[in-house]
Amino acid sequence: MPILFHEKSQEFHLYNKDISYIIKILRNGQAGHVYYGKRLADREDFGYLVEYARRDMAPYPFEGESKFSLEHLRQEYPAFGSGDTRYPAFEMEREDGSRVVDFKYKSHRIFGGKKALEGLPATYVESEDEADTLELVLEDELIHTELILSYTIYKDLPVITRNTRFVCEHPEGIALLNCMSGCLDLPDKEYEMTELAGSWIRERHVCSRELAYGIQGVYSMRGCSSHQFNPFLMLKRKNADESRGEAIGFSLVYSGDFLAQVEVDNYDVTRVVLGIHPNEFRWELKAGESFQTPEMVMVYSDQGINGMSQTFHKLYRTRLARGKWRDKERPILINNWEATYFDFNEEKILELAGKAKELGIELFVLDDGWFGKRNLDNCSLGDWYPNLEKLPEGITGLAKKVESLGLKFGLWFEPEMTNKDSDLFRAHPDWLLADLRRNYCHSRNQYVLDFSRPEVVDYIYEQMRKILREAPVSYIKWDMNRAFSEVFSNGRGRSDQGKVRHKYILGVYGLYERLIREFPDILFESCASGGARFDPGMLYYAPQAWTSDNTDAVDRIKIQYGTSYVYPVSSMGSHVSASPNHQVRRSTSLDTRANVAYFGTFGYELDITKLPEEELEAMKKQIAFMKEKRGTIQKGVFYRLKSPFENNSSAWMAVSEDGKEALMAYFRIMEPANGKFERIYLKGLDPAAKYHVQETFGAEMDYGVFGGDELMYAGMSVSDSSSGLAGVAWEQQGDNFSRLFCIRKV
Numbered sequence: 001m002p003i004l005f006h007e008k009s010q011e012f013h014l015y016n017k018d019i020s021y022i023i024k025i026l027r028n029g030q031a032g033h034v035y036y037g038k039r040l041a042d043r044e045d046f047g048y049l050v051e052y053a054r055r056d057m058a059p060y061p062f063e064g065e066s067k068f069s070l071e072h073l074r075q076e077y078p079a080f081g082s083g084d085t086r087y088p089a090f091e092m093e094r095e096d097g098s099r100v101v102d103f104k105y106k107s108h109r110i111f112g113g114k115k116a117l118e119g120l121p122a123t124y125v126e127s128e129d130e131a132d133t134l135e136l137v138l139e140d141e142l143i144h145t146e147l148i149l150s151y152t153i154y155k156d157l158p159v160i161t162r163n164t165r166f167v168c169e170h171p172e173g174i175a176l177l178n179c180m181s182g183c184l185d186l187p188d189k190e191y192e193m194t195e196l197a198g199s200w201i202r203e204r205h206v207c208s209r210e211l212a213y214g215i216q217g218v219y220s221m222r223g224c225s226s227h228q229f230n231p232f233l234m235l236k237r238k239n240a241d242e243s244r245g246e247a248i249g250f251s252l253v254y255s256g257d258f259l260a261q262v263e264v265d266n267y268d269v270t271r272v273v274l275g276i277h278p279n280e281f282r283w284e285l286k287a288g289e290s291f292q293t294p295e296m297v298m299v300y301s302d303q304g305i306n307g308m309s310q311t312f313h314k315l316y317r318t319r320l321a322r323g324k325w326r327d328k329e330r331p332i333l334i335n336n337w338e339a340t341y342f343d344f345n346e347e348k349i350l351e352l353a354g355k356a357k358e359l360g361i362e363l364f365v366l367d368d369g370w371f372g373k374r375n376l377d378n379c380s381l382g383d384w385y386p387n388l389e390k391l392p393e394g395i396t397g398l399a400k401k402v403e404s405l406g407l408k409f410g411l412w413f414e415p416e417m418t419n420k421d422s423d424l425f426r427a428h429p430d431w432l433l434a435d436l437r438r439n440y441c442h443s444r445n446q447y448v449l450d451f452s453r454p455e456v457v458d459y460i461y462e463q464m465r466k467i468l469r470e471a472p473v474s475y476i477k478w479d480m481n482r483a484f485s486e487v488f489s490n491g492r493g494r495s496d497q498g499k500v501r502h503k504y505i506l507g508v509y510g511l512y513e514r515l516i517r518e519f520p521d522i523l524f525e526s527c528a529s530g531g532a533r534f535d536p537g538m539l540y541y542a543p544q545a546w547t548s549d550n551t552d553a554v555d556r557i558k559i560q561y562g563t564s565y566v567y568p569v570s571s572m573g574s575h576v577s578a579s580p581n582h583q584v585r586r587s588t589s590l591d592t593r594a595n596v597a598y599f600g601t602f603g604y605e606l607d608i609t610k611l612p613e614e615e616l617e618a619m620k621k622q623i624a625f626m627k628e629k630r631g632t633i634q635k636g637v638f639y640r641l642k643s644p645f646e647n648n649s650s651a652w653m654a655v656s657e658d659g660k661e662a663l664m665a666y667f668r669i670m671e672p673a674n675g676k677f678e679r680i681y682l683k684g685l686d687p688a689a690k691y692h693v694q695e696t697f698g699a700e701m702d703y704g705v706f707g708g709d710e711l712m713y714a715g716m717s718v719s720d721s722s723s724g725l726a727g728v729a730w731e732q733q734g735d736n737f738s739r740l741f742c743i744r745k746v
Helices: 304-319 348-359 394-404 423-427 456-470 500-518 553-563 592-598 614-636 708-714
Strands: 002-008 011-015 019-025 031-037 088-094 106-113 131-142 145-154 159-168 175-184 191-197 205-210 216-219 232-237 248-252 258-264 269-274 283-285 288-292 293-303 333-335 363-366 408-415 473-478 524-527 544-547 575-577 603-605 637-642 648-657 661-668 690-696 701-707 736-745
Touching: 002 106, 002 131, 011 145, 019 145, 031 293, 088 159, 131 159, 159 175, 175 248, 205 269, 205 553, 205 708, 232 269, 232 304, 248 258, 248 269, 248 304, 269 544, 283 288, 293 304, 304 637, 304 701, 333 348, 348 363, 348 394, 348 614, 363 394, 363 473, 394 408, 394 456, 456 500, 524 690, 553 592, 553 648, 575 592, 592 614, 592 661, 592 736, 614 661, 661 690, 690 708, 701 708
Parallel strands: 333 363, 333 603, 363 408, 408 473, 473 524, 524 544, 575 603
Antiparallel strands: 002 011, 011 019, 019 031, 088 175, 106 131, 131 145, 145 159, 159 288, 159 293, 175 269, 175 283, 191 205, 191 232, 216 258, 232 248, 248 293, 258 269, 637 648, 648 661, 661 736, 690 701, 690 736
């Protein structure tokens, strides 16, 4: 069992073949942090790693002793005000206003496997021998409250997951004001912090900075994980790169307001906390009640950033995503949104579907505009019944006609929103998440429904359920197109308002869970105005997400590259769209648009009834190619080879699970004048094996056989006529140029 308790030293050692994590019960009964990193051989006592100091102005809890101070000790789940004046992991208040607490070790439990979190998404195991769990119980006897710190270590992955549970037995009750999912104190600050930042249509760009004294972090107070920041942080050593050096990834399995914060104190100790954002959060617990935090996932890598990412990919693809579609190759789809927007009828939809079938597409998705009287974005959200003027036989009739063509049928919903011009709003204006006595903001002409109220969730569930019971729907795109503004739950009292933001997310999760259980064969894709809720919490319910509303291939290189820091390729919704692109008006070749979109779930979003025959023939080849290679792409090991954030060109590759095949994509934004020679150094191949290299699409060139060692260490030339290389040219060479290489083991 990879969790040991040394009773004499009061130490817990969590370990597997890659990592160690060591906790010590300190003299004052609190849980101290000793070590996290590369695997250490076990010993009875690691206490030498806990260092004590006598420093001016520090508070000392033991009378007459001036060395033991929480100000200078690394801790597992620190409180504020009992000697530690750094930012805490939690804060609670008693009825008399006191926020002073003293949680001491009470007991522990070690067991095989991993518990589910009630009402919350989390990673899981399929057998008890996959992982082991430590539950560390701390108690404040004065306020009759327990704090249960849970740690799970996976046997075959450098992963530790953490969560915290508060259990109140105090007759007066307590109020939680802040409750992070976990905390990690590191002994130095020699790290760079990397986050995934952006905005609408430029999500998850890679941003890095050196750690400095004080606070640095990312957050969302928008009601969703947001376009602006992702619930993820990475700390990497300054000499680490994609394939070498230490990197630690922190990821929160949650879809609402979050805080991911790094504090560096003036003795260079680095404290990381991750959890629900405390702004507007107040959770009152009565005697007998408990509160469960979301799960924090920590990944350690001594093989660079790619090593960290590949661990996240495997964990999230196989032990976070669930259900029928977890391990299945994803269907190639066409979505009508950029082809028709709101302007469609049944005839137009069936024309698109018929042409899609001719091309080899497998799934037709009907997007916004099919319900109520929806012809613009200012009405009918919440009225989930078909618009019979557009679709005379409703969704049921249309879906059956699409299926008769040999395609599966998918449907768009936006369950969490309403418009003022809707039957729902006219009947239930108090269901808005807003203070109706004041002015409140709209966004995209819509308003947020109060999903913290069970009756609201029930109402939407019954409407969706009716459609799904009557029509053969195989796929749902679940959208969410605005953030929160004025958060107030009408009809609720003061003590409930601090719970609303978290209860809203629990309501979303609950609706997903009910629909998944009743319709287990449906493939769900999450969406939030593109990528505003691309987070691990959503992947538990929907194994893929719309990566961004920006379908431009050039911008998608950066978006998908950054997304791959945490999320598997199989989770990234990626489509070939029109050129010029509808978001940024950039023109790119059909080859480049496909070469980017292959590295995701792959589909189309353009009017295929208006394309020239040569483009349709090219699309048939693309679809056939993706059907052949999607197993390698969606289940393979993904490597980032060259960053688009640092270079004019970039590259990535996927290696099949059996190692017999790889696909490498190369992208160049601006064609250089009289440029340099260029090589890409491949990864993940067998250095002793031989590989046949062939370029597909555009060039269709056979380059022969090379050693895996040559391709990885000497590199593969991607030089062309722009660097003066004689006899090498492509028809579509120029700006926004790409190449795709198939590499097969001989």
